[in-house]
Amino acid sequence: MYQELTNRLREALAAHVWEKYGVELAIVLERPPKIEMGEAASPVCFELAKRLKKAPRQIAQEIANSLGKVAGIARVEVAGSGYLNAYFDRGAFWESTQREASATRQEVEGGREKIIVEHTSINPNKAAHIGHVRNAVLGDTMVRILRHAGHRVQIQNYIDNTGVQVADVVIGFLRMEQRTITNVMTLAKEPKFDYYCWDLYAKATNFFAEDAERAGMLRAETLKAIEENRGEDAEVAQVVADTIVSCHLRTMARLDIYYDLLARESEILHLKFWDAAFEMLKKSGAIHLAASGKMAGCWVLPWREDAKDADEVKEVKGKSTEEDEENEQDKIIVRSNGTVTYVGKDIAYQLWKFGLLGKDFHYKKWPDVPEGETVWATTSRKGDPDAPHFGEAAATVYNVIDTRQTYPQKVVAEGLRRLGHPQEADNSIHLSYERVTLTPRCAAEMGYELSPDEAKKPYVEVSGRKGFGVKADDLMDKLEAATLGEVQQRHPEMNEDEQKRTAHAIAVGALRFFLLKFTRNAIIAFDFKDALSFEGETGPYCQYAVVRIRGIRRKGAEGTVTSAAVTPEFVGQILASAEGTGLWELVLAAGSLDYAVDAAIATQEPAFVAKYAFQLAQAFNLFYHKHHILSEADEQKRAFLLRLTELAEAQLVRALSLLGIKAPERM
């Protein structure tokens, strides 16, 4: 509601300023530092003062006098040296926030356009670790926020089942451990196959380090066999990749993360997606064959870091045709041996997402999924006719990938641009985020020996290759054990199943909130102590506020049900009173969810919603300690306080659900 109302105010001010002074201005609105100064303020008169050569305070006074009525705004006052402070109509805000909170879903302009969010995309050769979880939680939360805002979103998880990482584990099984296919298949049926591969992958890395030449040959051989889907190597690769994908699905399901489609590299190869993209790139002149220099024989995408406007691009093009001038930044798309690089394949995949490739996958259901879930996967064989139309063009694509891939992601977008799709290039959003590392103490706890250099640094890098990192399932186990102990102690009356479900919800809340409270480009130095903390700015703190509300509601329902009507007049009156300011602050917080959601989408920063949930929980706790609701003597006031807690509950539960966090009944 806050966002809706301030948007209205913004428009009214802009129109008024245009009408009165003939000046077109984007109106800046901010939140005043104190509630006594109103709920929204604009410093626009300072800007106007410059243009009109008048004192800002005088302009502010003129505007305040002549602005007229804006729906939902009680009055506008001049403050300080020329601020315009707007005071909301508190009763009206209460009413409309109530309506908003009970509405199911918003309709939004352009909401029917398809949005793709690709996230998780873990190499299917080992167990998921904490870094992968940050990716998945960010992507999943962005999906929830977009859907809440009325957008149609499809979730894709890219599976590189034919890459070197899988090849390395295949080599581990077949060459190092000398296993047969049957043997690997049996092993794959056992629990924690992903853990087994985690260790094997680390061993393979060491094995390769012993002899670089042997490693190169083995890898090339195995990779080629996998790509061509030929022989034992390919069969084992498929068993490994498929089994581990299912492990990842189970791990992510523990965190309430699900997918619509698993898009697999093998199909991109077998259905010749790259060949189609290659033709388009050649025909359009987006890439060219380098005739000389160290990239001779390669197909190259020319690149200038700052080639943003058309002139510069033209200039680069002109130069490269008259002379095959070499640019260090140019990106090789096809190697001189004719094989395509990862960026090339990614361009093909991105073209498909936007419906620009002229090809589509076939689809089948993924066989091994967590209970109650349906996940589709690409296939090159005959597909299921009931499959959703995944090939439908997306209007916007979010790729959740860590920040180290900023440059290749830019190249992919540039590829689209050069193919004549500037719109799609602009709508290719790299939702980047920084890495999750470990604090040196945490690394030491895990038995990792720190070098003197590492011990001095604030964090230690995790490495899947080395098998060093906190596995997602281990972390969840630890969290659930810690929360279960606490729940058992506090609620011996609960049956075991309920205790477990409660502990699980709190564990998910703790972990997801922990990963979401940081903005995307903050490096998270992970530590069990922080992640296992349930106090302060945490998920459980927010959940606890909901639990308190539910306790009040339970008890309220048992006792004398108040039938007193809460009239708008009464609410307006009490909120306007001196003691009503504290209540008003909770109403305002409850009504500001749309503001947080808008900011999260505009900046692609889910942390805004996490911040919001925490602030609302805080506002409720403050209210909770000031007012004893059920013992309030005035019946109408008691009824109002109850309605207010219900409003806070609805908005907090909704905010938490956007973060993928459920609030338990008791905790």
Add this chain to the structure above:
RNA sequence: GCGCCCGUAGCUCAGUUGGAUAGAGCGUCUGCCUUCUAAGCAGAGGGUCGGGAGUUCGAAUCUCCCCGGGCGCGCCA
């Protein structure tokens, strides 16, 4: 070498497009449970916003220089 990111309280981090007295959590210290759950609340203490110059009525935020740290720049993915 070139490019990108970061530097805010003891620690970890917020601080939309430049706006009023720079915020939160943790930690420290002091209080508050026979009341709707203390996974809570109140209070205290804690800052040259890395440094300097500039733009502006106004800078943590924009520009330039410097210092310190990270990442990327591969015919790997």
